[in-house]
Amino acid sequence: MSIALRGPRPLRALATMIAAIAIAPAAASAAPIPVTGTSTAVAPDAGLVSALTSLGASVKLTGAASSDSAGRFVFPVTGGALTPELAGTVNHTGGLEFRAKSGIKFGIRSFTIDTRKGAQLTAIPTLGGYSLGIRVPVATIENVAVAPGAGGATLVSGTLKLTDIGALYINLFLGTSAVKRGTVFGAAEATVTLAAS
Secondary structure, X not given: OOEEEEOOXXXXXXXXXXXXXXXXXXXXXXXXXXXXXXXXXXXXXXXXXXXXXXXXXXXXXXXXXXXXXXXXXXEEEEEEEEOOOOOEEXXXXXXXXXXXXXXXXXXXXXXXXXXXXXXXXXXEEEEOOEEOOOOEEEEEEEEEEEEEOHHHOEEXXXXXXXXXXXXXXXXXXXXXXXXXXXXXXXXXXXXXXXXXX
C-alpha cells in the first residue's frame, strides 16, 4: 500500500513521522479528518496471477474500477476518515470478479483500507455478481515503509498478503488448496486527499 497524504503542512509532517513507525493505531484522541479522494491502484502479484491462470481462472474489474497504463487495478476512493496518526479507514468503490474454470463467478468489492487495529484490507464478497452482505478481512498490509512524494505528499508503501479468509474464499470456488494465508496478492498505491482541518 502506498498512501499519498495531502493536507495542512503540520499534518503532513506528523503523518511522515508516524507512518515511519508502521502506522501504529492512534494513541491520542485526535478527531478523525474526512478523506476526500482520490484512488488506489493495485498491482497484482505476477506469481499469483500465474497460479490462478494455470487453474483456468480469469479476472475482470467491476463497477467503477478501471486499469491504468501500467496494468494496475484502480479503485476510486469514496470517503473515510483518518486521524493525524493515520488510524482510520479509506473507503473505495469498484471490485474484482473471478471466473473459475467451472463457470462460477465470485469476487470482492467495496474495499476499505483499515488501520485502526493493524493495517488490513477488508471487502464485501460477491457470488454470481450479488453481494453476500458481509464485510471480511481479505488481506493484511505488511512491509510498510514511508517516502516523500511530489508536492509535499507523504507516500506509505506496503504489500497486500491474503488472510485465511481471503485464501479460503479463492480456494473454495477454484476447487484447490494452492492459495494459502500469507500469499502475496500484490502492492497497492493510494493517493488520498484529506479535508482541511
